[in-house]
Every structure is written in structure tokens, then in C-alpha cells.
Amino acid sequence: MTRILHVLDHSLPMHSGYTFRTRAILRAQMAQGWDVRGITGLRHGAKGPVEEVVDGLHFHRTPGHPATGNPLLREWRDIAAHADAIDSLIGHWRPDVIHAHSPVLNAMAAQRAAKRHDIPMIYEIRAFWEDAAVGNGTGTEGSPRYWLTRQLETHAVRAADAVAVICEGLRGDLVARGIDPAKIIVSPNGVDMEQFGTPVPRDPAMTTRLGLDGADVVGFIGSFYDYEGLDDLIAAMPRLVRARPRVKLLLVGGGPCEQALRDQATASPFADHIVFVGRVPHDEVEDYYAQVDVLAYPRKAMRLTDLVTPLKPLEAMAQGRLVAASNVGGHRELIEHGVTGTLFTPGDPAAIASALAEMFADRGFWDDRRATARAFVERERNWSSNILRYQPVYERLLAQRPAHVRAAA
Structure with a gap:
């Protein structure tokens, strides 16, 4: 049974468009017979145990609280804590594929662990973090922070083994940055009918x-x-x-x-x-x-x-x-x-x-x-069919694993 580890910003029991898309993906993948879990970072604000089942979905939590102080140092510490938690979970659960979801901090944490364990990783972008910050009033387009975040996003996409985006608009933007179109799939927003x-x-x-x-x-x-x-x-x-x-x-x-x-x-x-x-x-x-x-x-x-x-x-x-x-x-x-x-x-x-x-x-x-x-x-836009878009990507990534990793799986 294929094991998929989803690396997330936050999840149920918190309610947001982000968590509802995550729920739909995980539920549809479980219906396909895959073994699926999620692990959230320090920005998951709901109180609860470090491992819990919510609405039939299995989640792990990164222990601790978000760092304080200088924003860049704070985010770097959060990435490190998240990467350590992912690394620990990989050690005892052994996923076949890591599926990291935006924002880019999650991709950076997941890539550390994926590289360490020779596990393929797909990075899914629901919105560019720099543009989301402008949209919610916490950032300014063209600012140094906006530019830096954009560079990190591009770097994370280049480092990922595959990339998923939720719409053609995001795909077109990545292609304009020089990303190989063959590396990108579109997994659009959908509804659990x-x-x-x-x-x-x-x-x-x-x-x-x-x-x-x-x-x-x-x-x-x-x-x-x-x-x-x-x-x-x-x-x-x-x-x-x-x-x-x-x-x-x-x-x-x-x-x-x-x-x-x-x-x-x-x-x-x-x-x-x-x-x-x-x-x-x-x-x-x-x-x-x-x-x-x-x-x-x-x-x-x-x-x-x-x-x-x-x-x-x-x-x-x-x-x-x-x-x-x-x-x-x-x-x-x-x-x-x-x-x-x-x-x-x-x-x-x-x-x-x-x-x-x-x-x-x-x-x-x-x-x-x-x-x-x-x-x-x-x-x-029905999740029961949308979810099939991931399957050939997972299969390709699994086939490309190093021989010693395939033999140990």
C-alpha cells in the first residue's frame, strides 16, 4: 500500500479553505486505498495532542510554539522545527512519497527531510506566499520581503521532484519563471460531492x-x-x-x-x-x-x-x-x-x-x-475524479527512486 505524507501549514479541526481542500484530498486518497497521513507546522494553532485523528484523518503535529523575534530568524527556526518533526515521523512510519503544500516554508522543511531519506517530494502550490501576504494586508508588492519570498518560492519549485498547482494562472506564472511545463500538473479546486x-x-x-x-x-x-x-x-x-x-x-x-x-x-x-x-x-x-x-x-x-x-x-x-x-x-x-x-x-x-x-x-x-x-x-471539479491527477505523478516518482531505496521499501 502506497504511503503518502502530506506536509501542511494547518489542518482540521481548524476551519479554512485550506483545511477543507486538505480534507478533500486526504479523504479521496484514502478512498483509493492509499495510506495517508498529514503533519502540520508550528502555525497550526488548534490545541490538541501531538498525534490525533480528526474526521477520520490521521494528523501529526510539530511540537512547540512559533518562534519570536526577527522575522527571518523566526521563520528559519520554524522551518527547522518542522523539518525535525517530519524527519522523526519518517523514521517510524516510512512514507513512499512526501506531498508538501504551500506556503513555501513547508516545502523547505519537507525538502530537508526528503533529501535526507531519499524520498521523492511533490510540492503543491495553492497560492504564492508573497501574493497571499499582499492580499491579506501583511505584505507589499515589490518590497524586499516580497522579492525574497518570490526567490524562495522559485528555488523550492526547482528543487521539488514534481509540482502541482491549483489553477492555470499559477502554472503560467511558473512557466514564465523558466520552470519546465512537464514538471507541473494542475490539480484544481474541487468539491466533495x-x-x-x-x-x-x-x-x-x-x-x-x-x-x-x-x-x-x-x-x-x-x-x-x-x-x-x-x-x-x-x-x-x-x-x-x-x-x-x-x-x-x-x-x-x-x-x-x-x-x-x-x-x-x-x-x-x-x-x-x-x-x-x-x-x-x-x-x-x-x-x-x-x-x-x-x-x-x-x-x-x-x-x-x-x-x-x-x-x-x-x-x-x-x-x-x-x-x-x-x-x-x-x-x-x-x-x-x-x-x-x-x-x-x-x-x-x-x-x-x-x-x-x-x-x-x-x-x-x-x-x-x-x-x-x-x-x-x-x-x-469533483474530488472523486480530480484526485486521479496525482496518481501518475506518484507512480513516476516512485519508479525514479534510487534502487537501494526501492529494495528497502
């Missing part, structure tokens, strides 16, 4: 409690980061309400921009049409999807959103919801305008309002579009 592909009926009591009775409901369910463009969505509400007086905006989630968005909504002349729910348990998310007619994703135009595909629009399509999103590169890989969703100009509240108003004005296409979008997810 067995777990998330059966929409639940709308709960009338919840509809009333949220003040949505008789409303045209626009919704956003996710994290409140600046790059998500929720300020533009709130700014679109006056125009949208004038065109569709029954419209309500339902915002589910939280994050760094939450208070600023609440303040913006309070100052809006149509504050009573904007409903903040806050964070909700993951097992209740489907109940909120059921309350929404159109899920809106108004991401701002920047490197991060042009290169990286989000997961949430796919979840909305799987739930049979209509999708409207800004016309940025990451959305264009998922949404065909007028076929599986509606695209509007990013950063333009008037364009957002116009696109949403037009969707509510003509419900005649809704059933066909929802069915088409769901079929797209089932056919091309």
Missing part, C-alpha cells in the same frame, strides 16, 4: 429569523479579507435596492475587515437591507446557502485574484445556487459568463448592482443555469 453536493431545503424559520421573508437574497459566505471586495458589494446596495426594492444582502463569515464592513453598512442609507450573521459552524453552512438566491464574489483585481481560483463559487454551484463574480482571472477559470454564471467589472459598485438587478429581473434562465453549473462541478 458526497459531502457537499446535496442541497438542503430552505428553513422557513431561519428565513424569518434573518428577516429575509419575501426577499431577493444576495449572499456571500466566506472570509472577510480586503481582496474579496465586500466593500464594493455594500457600496452597490443603494443602486441595487432602488432597482429591486425587495433585495437583501446576507453576509456570513468574519475576518480582518469585518468591523470596517459593519461600519460601512451602518452608514449606508439602506442599512436595513444588509444582514451580518457572523461566523457559523461548518455543519450549518449549507443551511445558509439555502437562504440565498445569488452568491456574489466581488473580488478586487490584483495578482492574487488573477492567478488563484477560489473554492467558494464551486461550493455555491454544487449547492444549486446562482453565481455572480468579478471578471478576474481566477474567476474566469471557473465561470463561463452567461453559461455557468455572471461576470461583472471588478471594483465597480455600479456594475455589480446592474449585473445583480438583471439576474433578478429575468428568472427564466435560472433553472437551466443552475443545472449547467452543477453539471460542470460534477464533471470537472
Whole structure:
């Protein structure tokens, strides 16, 4: 039985798009009959034992706490601690392949251990760390730290035996850096249709409690980061309400921009049409999807959103919801305008309002579009089939192991 060790930033029981993608990968690989475990670094903030099973998945933890002090020295110590933990786990579990996931610190830690034990390693990039830092407000494009992180990322990709990325945007960027296209596979974001592909009926009591009775409901369910463009969505509400007086905006989630968005909504002349729910348990998310007619994703135009595909629009399509999103590169890989969703100009509240108003004005296409979008997810973004993209890469890496390592396996 092939053993795959996934090297991770964090995992369940923490909830994020990162952990849900990890869960989907591990569950699908276990269904293939592979022996799968994960090991997280010091940035995994959930309390718990150094080895635990969560939702049927086996995780190991790097012991200790993140270092403090100078950022470069701190990250170097974190890499060393993570590498030591990976090395220890390899000593008694003996994986056949190491599958490291971004950020690049994980790849650097995994490469140390992989080299020491002659184990092949694939590095999977979900977003470039330097661009993610710009997106969440902790970095600046073009700064010395941005440049250094980009160099580390390129070095890690060159050192890996194989590379996986979640979308064509990231693949194209690596190829432009001189990386051999044959070394890269695309393993796109997907949905576990067995777990998330059966929409639940709308709960009338919840509809009333949220003040949505008789409303045209626009919704956003996710994290409140600046790059998500929720300020533009709130700014679109006056125009949208004038065109569709029954419209309500339902915002589910939280994050760094939450208070600023609440303040913006309070100052809006149509504050009573904007409903903040806050964070909700993951097992209740489907109940909120059921309350929404159109899920809106108004991401701002920047490197991060042009290169990286989000997961949430796919979840909305799987739930049979209509999708409207800004016309940025990451959305264009998922949404065909007028076929599986509606695209509007990013950063333009008037364009957002116009696109949403037009969707509510003509419900005649809704059933066909929802069915088409769901079929797209089932056919091309279903984890049960997406996971097969890794298999030939694993097989090739295993075949390339040194003879003495193959003999000992």
C-alpha cells in the first residue's frame, strides 16, 4: 500500500479553505486505498495532542510554539522545527512519497527531510506566499520581503521532484519563471460531492429569523479579507435596492475587515437591507446557502485574484445556487459568463448592482443555469475524479527512486 505524507501549514479541526481542500484530498486518497497521513507546522494553532485523528484523518503535529523575534530568524527556526518533526515521523512510519503544500516554508522543511531519506517530494502550490501576504494586508508588492519570498518560492519549485498547482494562472506564472511545463500538473479546486453536493431545503424559520421573508437574497459566505471586495458589494446596495426594492444582502463569515464592513453598512442609507450573521459552524453552512438566491464574489483585481481560483463559487454551484463574480482571472477559470454564471467589472459598485438587478429581473434562465453549473462541478471539479491527477505523478516518482531505496521499501 502506497504511503503518502502530506506536509501542511494547518489542518482540521481548524476551519479554512485550506483545511477543507486538505480534507478533500486526504479523504479521496484514502478512498483509493492509499495510506495517508498529514503533519502540520508550528502555525497550526488548534490545541490538541501531538498525534490525533480528526474526521477520520490521521494528523501529526510539530511540537512547540512559533518562534519570536526577527522575522527571518523566526521563520528559519520554524522551518527547522518542522523539518525535525517530519524527519522523526519518517523514521517510524516510512512514507513512499512526501506531498508538501504551500506556503513555501513547508516545502523547505519537507525538502530537508526528503533529501535526507531519499524520498521523492511533490510540492503543491495553492497560492504564492508573497501574493497571499499582499492580499491579506501583511505584505507589499515589490518590497524586499516580497522579492525574497518570490526567490524562495522559485528555488523550492526547482528543487521539488514534481509540482502541482491549483489553477492555470499559477502554472503560467511558473512557466514564465523558466520552470519546465512537464514538471507541473494542475490539480484544481474541487468539491466533495458526497459531502457537499446535496442541497438542503430552505428553513422557513431561519428565513424569518434573518428577516429575509419575501426577499431577493444576495449572499456571500466566506472570509472577510480586503481582496474579496465586500466593500464594493455594500457600496452597490443603494443602486441595487432602488432597482429591486425587495433585495437583501446576507453576509456570513468574519475576518480582518469585518468591523470596517459593519461600519460601512451602518452608514449606508439602506442599512436595513444588509444582514451580518457572523461566523457559523461548518455543519450549518449549507443551511445558509439555502437562504440565498445569488452568491456574489466581488473580488478586487490584483495578482492574487488573477492567478488563484477560489473554492467558494464551486461550493455555491454544487449547492444549486446562482453565481455572480468579478471578471478576474481566477474567476474566469471557473465561470463561463452567461453559461455557468455572471461576470461583472471588478471594483465597480455600479456594475455589480446592474449585473445583480438583471439576474433578478429575468428568472427564466435560472433553472437551466443552475443545472449547467452543477453539471460542470460534477464533471470537472469533483474530488472523486480530480484526485486521479496525482496518481501518475506518484507512480513516476516512485519508479525514479534510487534502487537501494526501492529494495528497502
